[in-house]
Amino acid sequence: MLAFALVAGLFLKLYIDEVISLVIFQLFFYLLVYAQLEIKRKEAGIKDLNARKYYMLVLIYSIGMAYALLLNFLPNQIQPFLLLALLLACTTDQMIGVTAGIYFSIVAYFVSNNPSVISLIISLSIICGGMTIYKGLLNKTYRKQFFVILFVMCVLFGCVATYYYEDAIRFKILIYMLIMSALNVILAWIFMPILSSKKQNINEDTYRKMLEDEYPLNSLMRQSSKLDYDHAKRVSDICAICATIVGADSSLAAAAGLYYRIGRLEGEPHVQNGVLIAAQFDFPAEITQILREFNGEEHLPSTVESAIVQIVDLVTAKFDVLSGQKATKTEWNREMIVYQALNEYSAKGMYDESGLSMNQFLKIRDYLVHLGGQ
Incomplete structure (x- = not known):
């Protein structure tokens, strides 16, 4: 009942043409990602890949889409898009991860009842900064150091953007940034190696066949x-x-x-x-x-x-x-x-x-x- 109420409340807040436009926009982007994956599949020489292999992509994409739609019920400062970008990069490749992170940030900005340019800039800055150290996060030798850098980067970008626009760093915003940065880092630490390992296993099978x-x-x-x-x-x-x-x-x-x-x-x-x-x-x-x-x-x-x-x-x-x-x-x-x-x-x-x-x-x-x- 709660889920139904949330969905109903969401659609009441949005005009029907806005909902239709958003759905079409989301579908178009999903098809673009799917096309990119098909190209990657062909490059990898994997002939028997079927829809079930994309379940992680569908799950991560659905989470991002759901969050963008439910943003009206959540504080603007709660931005999980860096995490989604990192997980998509592990599931597919780095370029798709960056693109998806930027895409979801922009969609969230447009569908929000109270769009915040500050939140959009924070989200985009964190995604671009975090994805530049993506490969370092996968490196077993330096993984801890790069995750520390990621956490500090998330907090600093949020504080700098907030201070630039408001001439102050409010305590509430700082707490939001610390919590979201910690959650991004912790969840990325847990799931990135798992997803990367599954992706690597597919590549290993291809290499062995070629030998x-x-x-x-x-x-x-x-x-x-x-x-x-x-x-x-x-x-x-x-x-x-x-x-x-x-x-x-x-x-x-x-x-x-x-x-x-x-x-x-x-x-x-x-x-x-x-x-x-x-x-x-x-x-x-x-x-x-x-x-x-x-x-x-x-x-x-x-x-x-x-x-x-x-x-x-x-x-x-x-x-x-x-x-x-x-x-x-x-x-x-x-x-x-x-x-x-x-x-x-x-x-x-x-x-x-x-x-x-x-x-x-x-x-x-x-x-x-x-x-x-x-």
Whole structure:
């Protein structure tokens, strides 16, 4: 009965044309999000995804829509849209999370009986600021520090915006900001790792399928050139080990390593042809990006996994070329080959944008010296 009364009260406060416009607007935005997810599904090469896989998106979206409609019954300062944006980013991707957070904030402003520009600015500022540190919130090593930054950011943005417009920070507003900031942080801390893990599991399944002998492109590589295929398999295996050593995604590194030189099937230009083949076979976006960064020719490696694949492919190619020479059989010469190759590329700044730390770089280099060249 209470829910019915709330809904009835809401519709009495809104004109019928306003309700219809809002519903159409919400439906249009939902279809846009759905279309974006379908594109992501295609990029990931997931063929059997059905509507049940979107249940978390539907739930989070419904919460945002319900809050926007019920805003008339709640204080303007209660803004959960950063939390919704973070959860949507974990369920889908960062861009959809940002877009949805901004969208719900604007809708809430327009449907409110007492619209507050201050509340809108606070909400938008917190969403934009919070989503810039989204990846840091998922990092297990620095997660606590980034959540502290998120909490402080939420409170500060609210206080600054309020003071700018009212020349004062009222105690009631401050309490609202502290409570909402704490709730955003606590709930994000609980649910973000869970949602990210489920999303990652879908990606892991795709990477594993791409490594199977029955995968169409894998078969095509074997038939095309045994020499290139043997190199690709070796790179893939070593990439998986190196990624495990430094705590990166071993499945992604292995799959990207296997298809790193796939553009050679079509000849020059290798990078563009590799990306085109990836599109034809619906490669996951993460692998396509690594192919786009092949050898740093057009783009520098942008992730740790991309840097690992580039390093392993470079060193393994040198060993393949020199494998028949006795000079590479000694430990000393193998070490010199690895050091010279990696130091040269490192000095050029090849890995500056990848996030690969010096400690990770040294671990990979040591492994390639002692095991990778054997």
